[in-house]
Amino acid sequence: MVVRIGLIGCGGISREHISAYLKLKGKAEVVATADLVEERAMNAARAVGAETHYTDYRDILKRPDIDAVDICLPHHLHAKVAVEAAEAGKHILCEKPIARSLEEADSMIDAARRYGVKLMIAENWRFLSQVNVAKQVVENGELGTVFLVKSDLISFPRDLVSSGWKLYAEKVGGGVSIDSGIHNVDMVRWVIGEVKTVTAFTNRLIRTEITGEDTGCILFKHVSDAISVLALTWAARFSADREYPLKIYGSEGAFAWSAWDGYVVVYKDGKRRVIETKPFSESFKAEIEHFVTCIESDRTPLTCGEEARRDLQLVLAAYESAKTGKAVKV
Numbered sequence: 276m277v278v279r280i281g282l283i284g285c286g287g288i289s290r291e292h293i294s295a296y297l298k299l300k301g302k303a304e305v306v307a308t309a310d311l312v313e314e315r316a317m318n319a320a321r322a323v324g325a326e327t328h329y330t331d332y333r334d335i336l337k338r339p340d341i342d343a344v345d346i347c348l349p350h351h352l353h354a355k356v357a358v359e360a361a362e363a364g365k366h367i368l369c370e371k372p373i374a375r376s377l378e379e380a381d382s383m384i385d386a387a388r389r390y391g392v393k394l395m396i397a398e399n400w401r402f403l404s405q406v407n408v409a410k411q412v413v414e415n416g417e418l419g420t421v422f423l424v425k426s427d428l429i430s431f432p433r434d435l436v437s438s439g440w441k442l443y444a445e446k447v448g449g450g451v452s453i454d455s456g457i458h459n460v461d462m463v464r465w466v467i468g469e470v471k472t473v474t475a476f477t478n479r480l481i482r483t484e485i486t487g488e489d490t491g492c493i494l495f496k497h498v499s500d501a502i503s504v505l506a507l508t509w510a511a512r513f514s515a516d517r518e519y520p521l522k523i524y525g526s527e528g529a530f531a532w533s534a535w536d537g538y539v540v541v542y543k544d545g546k547r548r549v550i551e552t553k554p555f556s557e558s559f560k561a562e563i564e565h566f567v568t569c570i571e572s573d574r575t576p577l578t579c580g581e582e583a584r585r586d587l588q589l590v591l592a593a594y595e596s597a598k599t600g601k602a603v604k605v
């Protein structure tokens with residue numbers, strides 16, 4: 276079976292999705308694209324080999340020959356378009372974060388359940404081999420008792436202005452924490468385990484063109500009592516050479532991953548073990564392949580609506596903590 280897909284939103288991230296679809300021929304096929312900007316819809320259709328392109332995504336929802344949609348839209352449109360897609364009987368792959376509020380997230384989860392379609396949030400870090408090695412070494416006990424985790428996202432995205440919508444906290448749902456940081460949130464929760472308390476600080480000292488926060492520091496106390504420190508920024512024009520997105524310290528060893536290198540390192544018994552990993556872009560292929568498999572075999576996606584809702588809840592708790600100055604129990 277080939278899953279027939281309608282790609283909705285043909286901006287930045289759609290290019291990674293398109294590359295993945297090209298590698299998944301025979302399993303998934305994008306048959307139509309849609310973007311408000313016709314040129315983008317047309318270029319995406321050409322790149323992915325789709326038959327048609329539209330400027331109104333509802334033309335995709337009307338087509339009975341389309342099984343699923345891939346939503347690569349701004350955050351304020353996720354819930355609206357996902358609910359309409361569910362009503363039209365389409366399975367849904369939607370980019371992260373699931374939405375801006377728990378109410379929006381619930382409307383998506385409820386609609387998917389009511390209309391019997393899959394809802395998967397495209398949290399590609401779950402499909403990174405780096406992250407899966409980290410999970411393995413934590414779960415097989417190699418690191419002993421994990422007591423401290425550090426996860427950074429140090430960046431200076433240049434598309435905040437050109438995208439338009441990323442300027443506005445109302446459309447994004449906040450700033451760096453809900454947009455980029457939700458990857459780190461999902462990763463540490465997946466690898467280290469559930470979180471019980473959230474504390475955070477945020478600021479916007481540098482990127483005054485946006486209305487959300489450009490910098491955030493989130494602290495998690497996990498159920499295990501391990502502590503995670505997440506340092507997130509969109510304001511770092513200059514960053515150190517190696518900013519590891521994940522470092523895990525345990526009683527018996529440590530783990531370190533540098534996102535942009537093809538390896539991770541496990542430190543144990545005075546030795547350094549290097550484990551080769553797949554390129555970052557492979558995560559998008561693995562993510563879409565998983566979505567297709569879940570449709571074909573009627574399985575719940577790893578990053579289903581409920582999982583992504585929990586990540587959102589933790590980010591919203593961080594915002595609450597930053598506002599009130601208090602730790603938030605979750």
Ligand SMILES: NC(=O)c1ccc[n+]([C@@H]2O[C@H](COP(=O)([O-])OP(=O)(O)OC[C@H]3O[C@@H](n4cnc5c(N)ncnc54)[C@H](O)[C@@H]3O)[C@@H](O)[C@H]2O)c1
Binds near residue numbers: 309352
């Ligand atoms: N997984 C990742 O690593 C990653 C990276 C970047 C972005 N994202 C996510 O992808 C999503 C899109 O982000 P982006 O960076 O591609 O944004 P973008 O602004 O580059 O692209 C969004 C596209 O949607 C189109 N659009 C807007 N309203 C529309 C409508 N009503 N109908 C049809 N098209 C419409 C815009 O014209 C634009 O081309 C977001 O959820 C974002 O968080 C994920």
